[in-house]
Amino acid sequence: MNKFAVLLMVGMLLVISNRTVNAKTETINEADTELCETVKMALISSLREPVDKAIVEIYKDDKNVPEGLTWASYDTEILKIKQLYGIGGLYEITLKVYPYYRAHMGYGEDEVVINTRGKLINYKHLKTYPRTATKGSDSLI
Template structure:
C-alpha cells in the first residue's frame, strides 16, 4: 500500500506541473507575417505567372517588350482547396503588368496550381501606352 501511495503521489505531482509549450513564429521580414506569407506564395508562383503574361501579350502589337509584374501589386483573389485539407490548391491572382517605372499596362486574372502549373488566364483590360520620347 505504501508503494501505491508513493506511485500515485509521484504521478499526480508530475501531471500537475505539466507546463504547456508555446512556440512563436519568427518573422524576419519588413512586413506583418500574413503579408510576408502572401508575398512568399506569390513569388513562388513567378514562373507560371510569367508564362501567362507572355501568352496574354504575345499578339499585342502595342505591348512593351519588357513587361514585368510585382508581387506587392498582385492580389490573391481566391484560394480553392480541391481535395480536402493538405490536397491540391488553385490560386486565382489579379496581376497588373507594367513597363518602365511601374506604368501599368494591363490587368489580368491568372489561375495557377500551388505546385506551379498554369491552369488558366484571362485578360481584363489594357491601358493606354505612354511614350516619353
Template sequence: MKKTAMILMLAIFLVSFNTPAYAETINEADTELCDTLKYALINSLREPVDQAIADIYKDDEDAPEGLTWDSYDTEILKIKQLYGVGGAYEITLKVYPYYRAHISYGEDVIVVNADGEVIDYEHLKTYPSVDFD
C-alpha cells in the same frame, strides 16, 4: 529506504532544472507577418505567373517589350482548397503587368496551383501604351 530517497531527490533535481521552451515566430521582414506570408506566397508563384503573362500578351502587337509585374501590386482573390487540409490548392491572383517605370499595361486574372502550374488565365483590360520617343 535510501534507494527511494535517492530516486526522489534525483527526480526533484531533474524536474527543477527543466527549462520550458517557448516557440515564437520571428518575422525578419519590413511588413506585418500576414503581409510577409502573402508576398512570400505570391513570389513563390513567379515562374507560372511570368509564363501566363507571356501567353496572354504574345499575340498583342502593341504590347511593349519587357512586361513584368510586382508582388506588392498583385492581389490574392481566392485560395481554393481542393482535397481537404493539406491537399492541393488553387490560387487566383489579379496581376497588373507593367513596363518601364511601372507604367501599367493591363489587368489579368491568373489561376495557378500550389505546385506552380498555370491552370487558367483571363485578360481583363489593356491600357493604351505610352510612347516616349
C-alpha cells in the same frame, strides 16, 4: 501486499502530479512587414514562374505589347484561395496581376489561377491600358 499498495500509490501520485506542458511556438518574422503581409508576399513570389508563363501567353499575340513587360509581386492581389483536398492538400490561388513596362507604366490587368504545386491552371486577360507617347517621339513607347 504492502509493496503493491506502495507501488499503486506512487503510480497514482505520478499520474495525478503529471502536468501537461504545451510548447509555445513563436514565428520569427524577419521582414519589414507584418506577418500576414509577409506570408502573402512570400506566397505570391513563390508563384513567379507560372505567372511569368501566363503573362507571356496572354500577350503573345498583342502587336503593341511593350518590350520588357513584367509584373510585381507587391502590386498583385490574391483574389481567392480554394482548398481542394482538405487541410494541407492542394490549393488553387487566383491572382490579379497588373503587368507593367519601363518605370511601372501599367499595361493591363489579368487574372491567373495557379495551384500550390506551381502549375498554371488558367488565365484570363481582363483589360489593356493604352500606351502613352514619350516626349520627343512620334512613336508609342
